[in-house]
Amino acid sequence: MPFIRTSLPLLLLCLASLILVSPMTSAYAVEKADMVVIDKRSARLYLTQKGRLLKAYSVAFGANPHGHKQQRGDERTPEGDYVLDYKNDESKYHLSIRISYPNEADIARAKAQGLDPGDNIFIHGQPNGFGWMGWLNQKTNWTDGCIALKNTDMDEIWNAVDEGTKVRIVGFD
DSSP states (O other): OHHHHHHHHHHHHHHHHHHHHSOOOOTTOOOOOSEEEEETTTTEEEEEETTEEEEEEEOBOBSSOSSOOOSTTSOOOOOEEEEEEEEETTOSSSSEEEEOOSOHHHHHHHHHTTOOOOOOEEEEOOOTTOGGGHHHHTTSOOBSSOEEOOHHHHHHHHHHOOTTOEEEEEOOO
């Protein structure tokens, strides 16, 4: 019995230290991505690292998904190369990550046409309080030009990207 009395606390201490220092594994554990590719044709968002696919997700777009965003209110999702420039954990759409649209070219094109290019294009989850509808919302394009995912998918993406991560949005062509 003296062995058990002296060994049991040591065993518990060892187990506790393993739990505390081991990396957490969860449904949200995805490697860090250095690039996000959004393909409008397949309605998929791809996380990549050095050209290697990490994970793919189904997405919904603006209600008018064909073509590059031209102006505020056209319900189009922009196309081109951007950066994820702001993570918002107090979004009205679960979590959201802003895309750096409009870039200089978007602004110049819109100005030349006398248009407002719009802004605030995000990758985001479902409207707060409606996460349970993700399975249904993802069957149609419903945003004003953003890229929407189920909340569990948005949780993974949130953890897999940092501000400054490049994003490429590819159109139907």
